[in-house]
Amino acid sequence: MTIAISSLTKSFGPTHVLRGIDLGIEAGELVALLGPSGSGKTTLLKIIAGLDWPDAGALAVDGQDWLALPAQKRRIGFVFQSYALFPHMTVRDNIAFGLTVRPRAERPGKSVIAARVDQLLGLLQIPHLADRFPTQLSGGQRQRVALGRALAIEPSVLLLDEPFGALDAAIRRDLRRWLREVHEATKSTTIFVTHDQEEAFEMADRVVVMGEGRIEQIGTADQIHDHPASPFVARFMGAVVELPVALRAGRVEAAGLDASALERRAMADGPARLFLRPDAIALEPDAASPWVLSHKASNGAVIRATLRREDGTELPVDLLRHSAPEVTLGAAYRLRPLTGAVFSAEGAAQSGGPSPLPLLKEHRK
Amino acid sequence: MGRPLVHRSPMPGLGLSMGITLTMLSLVVLLPIGALLLKGASYGIEGIWETVNRERVWAALFLSFRLSLFAAVFNLIFGVLLAWVLVRYRFPGRRILDASVDLPFALPTAVAGIALTALYAPNGAFGSLAASIGWKIAYSQWGILLALVFVGLPFVTRTVQPVVEEIEREVEEASATLGATRLHTLRHVIAPMLAPAALTGFALALARAVGEYGSVIFIAGNIPLVTEIAPLLIVIQLEEFNYDAAAAIGIAMLLISFAMLLVINLIQVWSRRRIGYV
Numbered sequence: 001m002t003i004a005i006s007s008l009t010k011s012f013g014p015t016h017v018l019r020g021i022d023l024g025i026e027a028g029e030l031v032a033l034l035g036p037s038g039s040g041k042t043t044l045l046k047i048i049a050g051l052d053w054p055d056a057g058a059l060a061v062d063g064q065d066w067l068a069l070p071a072q073k074r075r076i077g078f079v080f081q082s083y084a085l086f087p088h089m090t091v092r093d094n095i096a097f098g099l100t101v102r103p104r105a106e107r108p109g110k111s112v113i114a115a116r117v118d119q120l121l122g123l124l125q126i127p128h129l130a131d132r133f134p135t136q137l138s139g140g141q142r143q144r145v146a147l148g149r150a151l152a153i154e155p156s157v158l159l160l161d162e163p164f165g166a167l168d169a170a171i172r173r174d175l176r177r178w179l180r181e182v183h184e185a186t187k188s189t190t191i192f193v194t195h196d197q198e199e200a201f202e203m204a205d206r207v208v209v210m211g212e213g214r215i216e217q218i219g220t221a222d223q224i225h226d227h228p229a230s231p232f233v234a235r236f237m238g239a240v241v242e243l244p245v246a247l248r249a250g251r252v253e254a255a256g257l258d259a260s261a262l263e264r265r266a267m268a269d270g271p272a273r274l275f276l277r278p279d280a281i282a283l284e285p286d287a288a289s290p291w292v293l294s295h296k297a298s299n300g301a302v303i304r305a306t307l308r309r310e311d312g313t314e315l316p317v318d319l320l321r322h323s324a325p326e327v328t329l330g331a332a333y334r335l336r337p338l339t340g341a342v343f344s345a346e347g348a349a350q351s352g353g354p355s356p357l358p359l360l361k362e363h364r365k
Numbered sequence: 366m367g368r369p370l371v372h373r374s375p376m377p378g379l380g381l382s383m384g385i386t387l388t389m390l391s392l393v394v395l396l397p398i399g400a401l402l403l404k405g406a407s408y409g410i411e412g413i414w415e416t417v418n419r420e421r422v423w424a425a426l427f428l429s430f431r432l433s434l435f436a437a438v439f440n441l442i443f444g445v446l447l448a449w450v451l452v453r454y455r456f457p458g459r460r461i462l463d464a465s466v467d468l469p470f471a472l473p474t475a476v477a478g479i480a481l482t483a484l485y486a487p488n489g490a491f492g493s494l495a496a497s498i499g500w501k502i503a504y505s506q507w508g509i510l511l512a513l514v515f516v517g518l519p520f521v522t523r524t525v526q527p528v529v530e531e532i533e534r535e536v537e538e539a540s541a542t543l544g545a546t547r548l549h550t551l552r553h554v555i556a557p558m559l560a561p562a563a564l565t566g567f568a569l570a571l572a573r574a575v576g577e578y579g580s581v582i583f584i585a586g587n588i589p590l591v592t593e594i595a596p597l598l599i600v601i602q603l604e605e606f607n608y609d610a611a612a613a614i615g616i617a618m619l620l621i622s623f624a625m626l627l628v629i630n631l632i633q634v635w636s637r638r639r640i641g642y643v
Contacts, residue, residue, distance in 0.1 A: 088557045
């Protein structure tokens with residue numbers, strides 16, 4: 001099923017939750033909607049599911065207008081963050097629910113339903129839980145039942161809202177790999193919502209980064225990592241070091257900054273802002289630099305260092321303990337960023353607006 | 366060493382609280398019922414049967430339990446609906462309506478009976494309307510039903526309300542995404558979740574209606590064989606200093622009530638086992 005979303009907007013009172021969403025999703029694709037809370041990603045998912053309606057815009061699936069269809073007729077599988085299992089039904093009845101509610105004419109026979117449930121229980125690796133009630137299951141097991149219930153109706157689109165949000169880290173890792181396998185096996189078009197970058201990049205074919213009701217960027221993990229399309233994406237991806245710089249002939253310049261590892265970019269001269277990740281900065285001793293090492297602490301693998309300028313500005317730098325050269329407290333260092341993103345000063349000020357894509361060099365050693 | 370190992374419960378004060386509870390239960394509930402049964406025993410089973418096996422007593426018992434059942438059924442349906450509306454919808458005056466549900470608890474039942482009678486008597490505000498289409502409410506069995514509905518309503522609403530609050534809206538949404546119609550969601554998802562609480566409320570409303578006296582005697586008209594309820598018959602016997610007969614009717618009511626509540630409890634146990642939760 002291909003999904004085409006265009007110019008979707010939605011407000012709750014004075015709050016604009018979606019400010020014009022355009023998105024196309026191919027059949028069989030696994031797409032992540034990634035963004036901080038309040039970015040509108042769950043609302044978008046609910047609109048696709050038919051559990052919420054937009055103020056304006058269009059939603060078509062295989063050319064059919066889905067905004068004219070109620071949720072019951074869309075044949076989607078929706079996995080809720082809270083799982084929303086039916087507490088008075090066994091695991092088996094929960095999974096069979098979508099099949100048993102069909103009108104008599106379309107309903108498969110009892111034995112067909114039982115066989116389908118058994119097959120799903122196998123796929124979910126929970127055949128031994130078939131006769132338990134939801135309250136007797138752990139979080140991870142509930143998650144599997146919720147997914148099984150959604151898959152039972154052979155959904156045209158599978159939608160998952162923060163599927164692993166309530167689980168602990170180890171189970172989360174297992175389920176991620178397992179969900180990816182289930183997707184390979186079922187090949188259903190899948191969209192999931194998450195605020196966890198690692199989860200989004202590890203599982204999805206494509207990641208849609210959302211912020212404040214807009215799509216900020218669509219791409220693969222590497223594309224978004226290396227070429228963030230806006231200051232918002234750069235910050236969200238962990239580029240928390242923000243430096244005011246001057247652009248001259250396509251190069252960024254600032255006191256104590258050695259930008260020679262960054263590629264020249266086709267931008268007009270003038271003030272700009274440089275966004276850096278703390279782990280993509282190398283330090284080189286330079287007595288003339290205004291940046292002084294004021295603090296360092298090691299967690300075994302990484303040394304977290306803090307550099308301080310005379311005016312009180314501080315910035316964090318993460319150095320690999322075994323490969324980075326030794327640094328000493330109180331010494332002055334020059335920053336040598338390995339990658340970074342540059343946005344013109346105006347673009348950086350308003351986080352949402354469109355910004356030119358900077359031409360960046362790949363990670364250099 | 367030397368001290369015997371005592372298996373202690375981690376909950377403190379179990380012995381003390383158990384003792385107080387049992388003492389209170391005995392004083393407040395078991396002792397009066399025991400006294401009633403003792404009185405009956407001195408009267409003898411044949412004496413009880415002779416007292417009860419009269420047309421007027423049977424009519425009163427049948428009337429009391431029949432109308433109590435009708436009132437409880439009405440309260441079951443309307444009370445669940447009211448609980449649903451109070452929890453799920455936001456409308457002006459909701460809090461006032463919510464608070465007023467408890468009024469039948471607080472109002473002296475005689476006041477309620479007099480107020481209902483004033484409204485529904487043939488010359489009252491609603492009574493005259495009903496009379497114009499030939500419907501007599503006060504001083505008929507309709508009046509008794511009305512009073513019993515009034516005093517029993519809060520039980521169902523107040524037991525069901527917290528359960529409605531706990532139902533996640535996502536459970537209904539999940540049902541919808543799986544293709545269930547609204548009616549199907551209501552029947553197969555919502556209703557089973559509300560059933561245990563609704564049944565408890567039903568039992569409470571029923572028990573209350575069976576024992577109700579104050580509000581009913583004002584609106585019933587109290588015509589023997591037609592609108593005379595069993596509790597009134599007991600009071601009449603007492604006023605005639607016929608204590609044995611009063612105890613006999615009391616024991617009859619006790620037995621029937623006990624049987625009904627036992628059946629409701631069994632239904633609850635059965636439904637809990639069947640759906641395995643709550």
